[in-house]
Amino acid sequence: METLAMHISNGIINGPVAAIFAALALATLTVCVLRGRRDLDDRLAPMAGLVAAFIFAVQMLNFPIFTAGVSGHLLGGALAAMLVGPWVGALCVSVVLVVQALVFGDGGVAMLGLNITNMALVGTAAAYLLIALLLRVLPRTPAGLAITAFVSAMLSVVVASQGFVVQYWLGGTTDLGSNLAGLAGTMAGAHLLIGIGEGLITATTVVTVAKVRPDLVYALRGLRPAAAPTVPAVGGVR
């Protein structure tokens, strides 16, 4: 029987480690809510809802990678970080993972903390660090934006995949012994290829949004000379 499961299933990581990561994820998500509120205004809130819905949709679209019999799908951390920022972005991906686990039977409910840690927290954080770095060095052109989106998406997927390897090292239910390095290599290799797809999807989406509504791209905030600095300071204050 074919199943469309794409996240960590029950039984793969033991209960105690899953519980620790659930607590860790909950604590980090609380920080994301507190910091994210500063970003969430009347414009970003509906945009964040759309980003979550869009990530849900695109995660269903498993694409073939160049290895026979293996597919990949968007994780979405980089896309969310580009469009709504790191804090709200991590929350967007988490919403998707919660809906998938509780409604679509994808990713064990007991494994939710592990899945959120890898894809929503580690993936988004890695992506945002790269975005912040690349936007500083690359030219502020559509090409620069596309490269930023592509590279941050691709590498963040590989980093997220290694989050699973750490979790498996801590609490994997099959003793791999010295084969853990093999798992790390297999995961990294597969996710480097998946990362190409993630990068293409992320870059296409971000560049499209930037063309239609640049004001709705979080990563572009503060990069363009805003209107305000050209206005002389009132009364010479400052």
Next chain:
Amino acid sequence: MNKRPWAFIVGGLLVALVLAGVVSNYASSHPDGLDSSLLKGCTVDADDNIVGGSCPAQQAKDHELADSPLADYGVRGIENGFLSTGLSGVLGVLLTFAIGGGAFWLLRRRSSGGAVDGASSGAVAAAGRDASAEGTASAPASRS
């Protein structure tokens, strides 16, 4: 820059609905990067079922909610696979938007909008915050 985002949101949702409702049926059904990595050491048949060997994936247990009406991205009771997958995708997009958008809307800062008189409350807030902000005069207007 003071355009409301709703037209864009509706357009984006339509794209997501088409992707989840139609394009999802053309997705690859092979195991993804994670699943295939966990299948290393096992041999699988053409339908990706484990037929021999030993690998981490063999430890996988049933999902707590495997009997959910939308489990495995299908709608229980709908025989047509195309329709079942597509409908589950559409419901998933709408549900995710409702839950995510609803939560974010409740969490948002309300200082700039939502108030009965957004312009004046924004001006008061901005003036109280920082007298040096030259945007004080224009910002509340652009937000309303």
